[in-house]
Amino acid sequence: MMDVSQGVVNEQNNTKKSNRRFSTLRRGKYAAVVFFILFLVSLCSELIANDKPLLISYKGTLFFPILVSYPETQFGGDFDSEADYTDPFLSEQIAKQGWALWPFVHYSYSTINYELSYPSPPTSENWLGLDDQGRDVFARLLYGIRISLGFSFFITLNIALLALVAGTLQGYFGGLVDLFGQRVSEILGSVPVMFVVMIVSSLIQPSFFTLSMILALFGWHYLAQLVRAEVLRTRQLEYIQSAFIVGVPDWRIIWRHIMPNALIATLSSLPFVFSGALGSLITLDFLGFGLPAGYPSLGELISQGKNNLHAPWLGLTGCGAILLIVTLVVLMSEAIQEWLSPYKDKDHVEG
């Protein structure tokens, strides 16, 4: 059923619309809550999945292995290096002379299960099984989510700043500035990021920081295009044109009128930038050009999944986690869009 007179902008009095608006906002709120719980949980990974007890009482003294590293000799062992609390020898020593309080999962992201052959399917001990190097998939997932989210936040922030500045300048000043800016983004768009990452990864071991910087540097132009288009559009608006005529200084017009609009345009596509950044990291890890080996990375989990089709839980876990994060992000972005809709008149999806 089509209602021809139905517009887009002026429908605050339309109940159906406002109902949908309400439910979208509510969904977004829940998604945000879940997302931040997930993030907080992954921030506390060490307290949830770890190969060190939270608390040990040994011969009447309390120890905090998570905070302080104790040599094995402290507990009647033989090694001067940090105690390996998963070692049966040590558990017996501690059980004889005291007790230990463990986290939910007795595995950190690099702890190996010595009992089972690998990759092993999920068991009660290892909720998501073991990967092809005998490590607990659940712990790797938890720590991996933390890295991925932190990484994506960081990139998103950088990209937003770069794009906002570049796009606004381009759109506002037009002419030569715009021409130059457009060429820069054309060129950046044509440089295969994979190259750059490969080069950097072989010159230095790419750290969290360098990798995110590179990706931000080569990823801002899409968003800048969007900002630019938005600025071009707002520049045409009558009150801004009249501001020119009255002679309001440029910086002021930009700051007071253009920026807020651009910000709104940027804000609603930030979730997609975020998921794009997540995608880049995972892609690079998948191909082995990403974070150094040993980092708990979702990309590595997925590449293990591809190489071990007989162990579908590896790939499905990795893909499922990404799907979950992305779904939450999309729900949040819908809510943001909806919340902004009085200020603008349609959704944006960058191509």
Added chain:
Amino acid sequence: MDIQQSIRRLLGGALVSIAAFSPSVLAEYTSHGISLYGEPKYTEHFSHFDYANPNAPKQGELVMAEMGSFDSLHQFIDLGKKPRGLFWLYDRLTVRGHDKDEIKTRYGWLAEKMTIADDYSSVIYALRKEAKFSDGYPVTAEDVAYSLNLYRESGLSNIKSRFKMVKSVEVIDPLTVKINFGDDGSRLQILNSGNLPVLPKHIWQQKDFTQPSLDIPVGSGPYKVTSVDPGRGITYALRDDYWGKNLPVNKGKYNFKNIKVEYFRDRNAAVQALKSNDVNYIAETNLLRWNKLYQGDVFSAGTVVKDKINYDAPSFVTAMVFNLRQAKFDDRRTREALVTAFDFEWLNKKAFNNQYTRATSLFNNSFLAADGLPTAQEKAVLTPLSAQLPAQVLSSEFTLPSTDGSGRNRQNLLKAQTLLKEAGWKVKSNKLVHSVTGEVMTINFLLPSPAMKPAIGAYIQTLKKLGISSNITVKTGTEYYKLLMQRQFDMTPSQYKVRIPPNTELRSSLKSEFSGVASSYNISGIQDPAIDELVEGLVQSDSYADTQAYGRALDRVLKWNYYYLPLWARNFQLVAYQNYIEKPLQAPKYGYEVEFWWDERSK
């Protein structure tokens, strides 16, 4: 053929080779074959090899799965990626005998007879007059000389090096060709010279030998190429008019009417194609994959056979080598500690289903591998060098530490900790620090592919207990090669397979003078005068007994110096095929050859 007899023959060989140094009335001798030590097993008019089935039906097809792709059919130069099986297009002068009691023997194939000068300075091949190329031209001495010169000028590097010692080649008459080695001649050189695929001169005169090409090559061999789909597949068909099909060396060989080689970019896809009978043969190299990927109804029902074929030849040995150019590995006890900390039994159980055996020596499963105490001959070799050797070499038997397979390896780790302390290392706040130099022990593992990670992951956890922090660098292809050449690693896996007889490649792997050469295989940078002496002695010895004495002595010195961490030895080939593919009862010594297999399906 029992062992005693073979030993007698081998000893006879030793005598013959010793006799070669005494002035002899025999200036040369003519034979149908040549063996490195002693006489060939098969006499001149044998009917067929023992590992061939002379009654194998000539029918059906073999569809092999291969990985990767190809873009050139020109097999004899370095450029281009070539498909598998091109060697079926060509005949060689001689063919290698693979019987279980032959160490290295070749029998005439294109050549009916070879005449060997007693100082090994030359060999004369008399060609069979019936040999023809697939286009009808006869194979002549001209072709042989032409081919040999092409290889020497612009052939594949490894073919080039095979004929490096050739001084000249003369065409005596259309069916007789003489290859001269001058002073560099040896039995081995002559043996190697027979391994020469003969190319048609009349074709190559009009073509550029140095460029890759997709033209269908012309040879005189048993198969011809019938269709090519670059990068995806190639089909060979058995030639009805092959001139050599009734030769004794070819009896029961080349039984498939067609051989297709299908290219896959992905192992999973290849195995799936095997399950659906789109291909009927896959050779697998990775035991992890073998255990995990080759599973399903077709395997349990027996329609596809998973065959683990053991062979009795020097094994593929995978070992982690230390970068000895680093001061931290200077002390032998440090290296011993690192070797002691490795828990092979656990890894073998968990990751490999107990299918590997521990490599005990670089010369695993060959007569060069040492066991027990040194023999009198070994002592004779070792005693002059004793000042430069660890004391245990002459006095004790070497054994690698073994574990209970629990993965915890506590006893060995305690031993390793003691050794490290003796070598001057101390744990300070979780780091292993050298008490004199103050250097912190960290180990950077360089791996050529992610597939090695499972084997090293657990070792890294173990090393933590000794206070050693380590990291893995996985680089592939060119980047790995570059890091390897620049020696930017602390430990890296490498594969060895000793050749019988040990030849020059052993020099570039172990001798001091090569430790500084970027492209040499002395990756670990061994610089040890005793080893230099022994390698030289081994390469130059030409009797079985001498080779054995030097080989075993060298093996001992390498082991007691803990120059490498031996991981596993592979003495088997893994191959999965449809159950209508049959193989002869007796396998050749050096691994199966699919040319002797056949297709049981009746038309």
Added chain:
Amino acid sequence: MKLNSGGMSARSNMFNLYFIRRLLLVFPTLFIIISLNFFLLQWLPGGPVEAALAKQQGIDSSANALFYETDQITNGQLIDDQLRDKIAREYGFDKPLWQRYTETLSRYLSFELGTSYFSKLPVGELIFSKLPVSLSLGFWTLFLTYLIAIPLGVMKANNQGGMFDSTSSLLLFIAYAVPTFIIAIMLLILFSGGVFSWFPLRGLVSANHADLSITGQLLDYFWHLCLPVAACVASGLASLTVLTRNSIIDQMAQPYLDTAICMGESRTGAMFNHVLPNSMLVIVARLPSDLLSIFIGGTLLVEIVFSLDGVALLGFEALLERDYPVVLGILYCYSLLGLVLNLVGDLIYRWVDPRVDFSEVNG
């Protein structure tokens, strides 16, 4: 962006000037892109010479090595300097950098792609031989995307603000935001050997393709393309669908529609006569950038995951093997295509919505 559905013959002098200027700009941009790529390649650790030497010593540098163990047994070959120099000469690496650079540049300016280092085949021919795969993937993806997105967009516009609209939006956005190759891997694990084995794992056609009937061949082809195309379509669907939906809603809000209906046209008629054609303009304007994103964007990893032997995979493997002419050639073609499509897209954009202007602000 609002659509002005009035007369749109904005073929003024301004426009021509703009067009010519943009056309002229293609060349310097292309020049900078080639230069950038050239110098980036020089920075890669280990060049073609090392790659060739690694091959000599039996080290596999193909993409297989990234994912699988290769049975590397080096043949104990020593590489002497003579050989190194010979190989360097062969690839022109004995010349100084600037000379190689100018040679490369002049080659590309005359649209000459050169020959591959390792297979010695002309790069153009190599790319051409891989085109069927990439084109198949791209074409069917594009076709299906448009086939699904436009009706879906219309349906969503009709259901604006309803349950169907919001749910489908959500799903579309999720599919859009998940990296294409993740979808590809999920499909692979679920349907191609992990959980179910319904679809093949390799390439465009089966090994026995030649023996099949015409129908069988077609079926075989689509059976192989099913999963990769599904993965690509899932990613590309969202933007086009939302665009269609929004432009239809936009058009429906235009006053002229009310006028048309007042003049007795039926709603459906109005929809087909006015709304859809006008919306289509916007959608057509999107075509170039869609083409670009499909052919260049997500296909590499999909090709890797499904072992499709296409142009992207060729480029990736060439990069790993340091076969510079092939890498540069592919990038050059992509860039040229990208620039041209960008230009066309911008022109259509301006033509559809003449209010967007790029003149300077007099401030």
